[in-house]
Amino acid sequence: MSTRVATSKQLALQRCIMPTCGATYDLGEVRTNCGECGSLLDIAYEWDRLPVPSHLREFEAKWTRRNDPLCRSGVWRFYELLPFAPPEKVVTIGEGQTPLMVSDGVGSFVGMKPGKLLLEYEGMNPSGSFKDNGMTAAFTHAHTIGAKRAACASTGNTSASLALYCSVSKLMQAVIFIGSGKISYGKLSQALDYGALTIQITGDFDDAMQRVREVSTRMGIYLVNSVNPFRLEGQKTIMLRVLESLDWQVPDWIVVPGGNLGNSSSFAKAFMELKELGLVDRVPRLAIINAKGADTLYELYENRGLRWNNGAPNTKITDGYYAELDAGHLRADTIASAIEINRPVNLDKCLRGLEFMNGVVREVNDQEILDAKAQVGASGLGCEPASAASVAGAKLLREQGVIAPDEQVVCILTGHQLKDPTATVAYHTSDQKEFDRVLGSRGVSRAAFANRAVQVDNDLDAIVRAIQLNS
Ligand SMILES: *Cc1c(COP(=O)(O)O)cnc(C)c1O
Numbered sequence: 360m361s362t363r364v365a366t367s368k369q370l371a372l373q374r375c376i377m378p379t380c381g382a383t384y385d386l387g388e389v390r391t392n393c394g395e396c397g398s399l400l401d402i403a404y405e406w407d408r409l410p411v412p413s414h415l416r417e418f419e420a421k422w423t424r425r426n427d428p429l430c431r432s433g434v435w436r437f438y439e440l441l442p443f444a445p446p447e448k449v450v451t452i453g454e455g456q457t458p459l460m461v462s463d464g465v466g467s468f469v470g471m472k473p474g475k476l477l478l479e480y481e482g483m484n485p486s487g488s489f490k491d492n493g494m495t496a497a498f499t500h501a502h503t504i505g506a507k508r509a510a511c512a513s514t515g516n517t518s519a520s521l522a523l524y525c526s527v528s529k530l531m532q533a534v535i536f537i538g539s540g541k542i543s544y545g546k547l548s549q550a551l552d553y554g555a556l557t558i559q560i561t562g563d564f565d566d567a568m569q570r571v572r573e574v575s576t577r578m579g580i581y582l583v584n585s586v587n588p589f590r591l592e593g594q595k596t597i598m599l600r601v602l603e604s605l606d607w608q609v610p611d612w613i614v615v616p617g618g619n620l621g622n623s624s625s626f627a628k629a630f631m632e633l634k635e636l637g638l639v640d641r642v643p644r645l646a647i648i649n650a651k652g653a654d655t656l657y658e659l660y661e662n663r664g665l666r667w668n669n670g671a672p673n674t675k676i677t678d679g680y681y682a683e684l685d686a687g688h689l690r691a692d693t694i695a696s697a698i699e700i701n702r703p704v705n706l707d708k709c710l711r712g713l714e715f716m717n718g719v720v721r722e723v724n725d726q727e728i729l730d731a732k733a734q735v736g737a738s739g740l741g742c743e744p745a746s747a748a749s750v751a752g753a754k755l756l757r758e759q760g761v762i763a764p765d766e767q768v769v770c771i772l773t774g775h776q777l778k779d780p781t782a783t784v785a786y787h788t789s790d791q792k793e794f795d796r797v798l799g800s801r802g803v804s805r806a807a808f809a810n811r812a813v814q815v816d817n818d819l820d821a822i823v824r825a826i827q828l829n830s
């Protein structure tokens with residue numbers, strides 16, 4: 360495959376996702392929404408005039424060229440499916456070296472037959488979450504247009520990722536906005552350590568998101584939140600790597616936690632394009648899992664019937680729900696801080712994706728999330744709380760009979776286990792007071808899979824006895 364680039368207007372552009380509008384913008388324009396109708400934007404390609412592989416297997420040729428950073432990167436080795444920037448402008452730090460693993464331990468917890476439950480471990484990225492897949496793409500675009508500062512609002516992982524790309528590349532300064540409430544120490548420590556300018560405002564993620572949009576517009580700072588359509592181009596490759604790991608076979612289900620709904624939207628875009636290009640013959644079903652304390656998508660999609668509706672979603676349903684949230688002063692609240700979001704910015708894109716992938720939405724509570732997380736820790740590489748929503752959601756869908764025990768299910772583990780050690784230790788600790796302090800207030804009353812430390816006197820015989828008793 361050659362690497363012809365779609366930098367000219369004709370080969371790739373930004374396009375409004377609403378079919379009734381369809382306004383287009385040059386790749387060089389920095390936009391986070393449509394200037395005509397305010398909707399979200401996609402990156403659209405003129406595939407007919409680009410060198411697209413005729414089979415996904417052609418990407419295997421890149422496996423032998425690991426000395427080339429564009430082949431080693433788990434994002435950019437799929438360059439031909441996201442050719443929006445010249446190769447020499449690509450900023451990569453080796454993201455996307457992530458494994459897909461069968462876990463029969465987690466599978467039996469979920470209720471699957473052996474071999475049927477797979478975990479795509481995105482915690483293995485350089486900054487420890489899937490966000491690096493998107494950041495390398497947005498950062499590359501920012502670099503092509505000569506940005507000197509980049510900003511985001513974040514529950515933690517987006518800021519950790521941005522801060523890392525800035526510190527390693529030295530191409531831009533990172534300006535990150537966080538709320539005053541929950542941000543796990545693992546994530547905050549990354550932003551501080553990587554030297555990002557960190558602005559902590561009073562308020563939660565939804566407040567920080569609103570402010571960062573205003574500030575970026577006023578100060579001309581490049582915004583890398585997932586409203587940025589280039590980010591989702593990078594995140595498409597999570598699906599390509601899943602297919603790659605499955606020898607290019609399509610699984611039955613993709614299960615993913617839903618926060619701002621960028622990931623789920625990008626997965627759907629990946630399959631929309633693969634289908635259009637004839638590179639897959641079928642599409643998996645998508646399950647998006649909300650935390651109960653931040654369940655806007657679940658409420659709108661499953662309870663109030665909001666649908667993509669051929670590009671004309673009923674905005675009255677959404678506006679009405681948001682007005683209720685405001686009137687009741689209702690704030691998102693869950694231990695899964697990475698998905699503690701009440702106003703998902705990619706809602707419309709996600710609705711389109713749910714329709715295309717015949718999707719379902721479910722919600723799981725903090726107890727279910729932490730129990731699932733303990734199972735992932737015990738037999739599946741570990742993850743942070745938000746990631747475990749995918750496993751808890753798969754279990755729920757199994758119980759409801761929506762997922763069959765012999766279907767092939769891929770749960771996306773979005774973030775590394777060490778991102779939020781406070782939640783993990785509180786769950787496993789033998790100290791009931793600490794458990795109650797951190798978790799009790801969130802309705803978590805039991806730690807069914809707790810691995811408590813055994814307290815022993817500093818005495819050889821006592822220690823030997825304790826080991827014998829516990830093994
Ligand atoms: C950002 C994030 C999510 C949510 O992803 P969205 O694309 O915002 O829906 C889930 N889990 C982790 C660990 C995250 O960092």
Ligand SMILES: [Zn+2]
Pocket residue numbers: 375376377380381382393394395396397398
């Ligand atoms: Zn538009």
